[in-house]
Amino acid sequence: MPRPEKHVFICTQARPPGHPRSSCADHGCAGLYEEFLWHLQQRDLFAKVAVTATGCLGPCSEGPNVLVYPEGVMYAKVGKDDVAEIVEQHLVQDRPVERLLMTEEFWGRTA
Amino acid sequence: MPRPEKHVFICTQARPPGHPRSSCADHGCAGLYEEFLWHLQQRDLFAKVAVTATGCLGPCSEGPNVLVYPEGVMYAKVGKDDVAEIVEQHLVQDRPVERLLMTEEFWGRTA
Numbered sequence: 001m002p003r004p005e006k007h008v009f010i011c012t013q014a015r016p017p018g019h020p021r022s023s024c025a026d027h028g029c030a031g032l033y034e035e036f037l038w039h040l041q042q043r044d045l046f047a048k049v050a051v052t053a054t055g056c057l058g059p060c061s062e063g064p065n066v067l068v069y070p071e072g073v074m075y076a077k078v079g080k081d082d083v084a085e086i087v088e089q090h091l092v093q094d095r096p097v098e099r100l101l102m103t104e105e106f107w108g109r110t111a
Numbered sequence: 112m113p114r115p116e117k118h119v120f121i122c123t124q125a126r127p128p129g130h131p132r133s134s135c136a137d138h139g140c141a142g143l144y145e146e147f148l149w150h151l152q153q154r155d156l157f158a159k160v161a162v163t164a165t166g167c168l169g170p171c172s173e174g175p176n177v178l179v180y181p182e183g184v185m186y187a188k189v190g191k192d193d194v195a196e197i198v199e200q201h202l203v204q205d206r207p208v209e210r211l212l213m214t215e216e217f218w219g220r221t222a
Contacts, residue, residue, distance in 0.1 A: 003183060003219030009120070009163070052120070053166040069180035072114060108114030 004050035006091050008036060009067040012053045013060070023056075024063035028079065032064055035080045039087045049091050059106035074102040115161035117202050119147060120178040123164045124171070134167075135174035139190065143175055146194045151202075160202050170217035185213040 010033045014025035033053045040049055057065045062076040066086070073096045075086065082100055090096050121144045125136035144164045151160055168176045173187040177197070184207045186197065193211055201207050 003185075007178075007180070007183070009165070012166075050169065052168055054120070055123075055164040057163055058161065067118075069118070070183055072118070072181055074114075 002047060005048045007050045007052065007069045008091070009052050009054045009057065009069070010036060011055070011057045011063060011065045011067075013056045013063075015060075021060045022063070023060055024065055027063040027077070029064035031080055032066070032078060032083070035083045036087070039083055040091075043087065043092070045087070045091065059102060062102060062106055065102070068096075071096070074107040075100040076102040076106070113158060116159045118161045118163065118180045119202070120163050120165045120168065120180070121147060122166070122168045122174060122176045122178075124167045124174075126171075132171045133174075134171055135176055138174040138188070140175035142191055143177070143189060143194070146191045147198070150194055150198045154198065154203070156198070156202065160198075170213060173213060173217055176213070179207075182207070185218040186211040187213040187217070 010029070011024040012029055012033060013023045015021060015023035033051065036051045040046055040051065057067055059065060059076065064078045066075040066078045068090060073090070075097070078100060086097055086100070121140070122135040123140055123144060124134045126132060126134040144162065147162045151157055151162065168178055170176060170187065175189045177186040177189045179201060184201070186208065189211060197208055
């Protein structure tokens with residue numbers, strides 16, 4: 001694999017029902033990883049974009065969480081319906097999707 | 112959580128014995144994530160450094176793999192004995208550990 005221009009990290013953390021931190025699984029992250037893979041495959045972006053499923057990324061209450069490096073842009077409450085927009089606008093055109101950005105309370109300021 | 116200055120991603124992918132791609136679990140990644148947490152706790156670095164366990168990061172044959180963003184430095188064949196050096200030299204002093212860098216064949220050139 002070449003070094004990717006963008007690396008997308010998708011939380012797939014699950015916790016037991018009623019856990020005080022909740023989890024991205026509890027917030028509906030199932031299928032999100034596969035949705036990213038599908039759109040990247042359709043756009044033939046695997047040479048440019050890597051996708052990795054992860055454990056906890058931090059702000060569990062705001063999940064499903066998706067984090068894009070090297071810019072360190074964290075998205076909150078991402079659903080499968082948001083993936084095409086993230087892929088096209090952010091990963092291809094390099095313009096993060098403002099409406100999905102994690103608040104500064106949970107992730108600090110994005111440079 | 113504030114936005115971290117460094118984000119360490121540690122592959123914990125397991126695959127069945129004999130799988131053609133092998134896995135970081137097969138190469139001995141067990142305990143690596145906890146080792147990072149221990150050293151970060153000892154150095155009181157949790158406000159500066161985030162650590163996340165991941166699925167596959169790509170170059171399975173070279174694992175255990177550890178990836179540090181935002182710089183996109185990938186380390187190969189990382190053992191628990193290497194963690195203190197990565198924490199002190201890279202995460203604190205911002206000088207990647209040359210002897211552990213993934214080869215360009217598997218990760219391209221580090222900027």
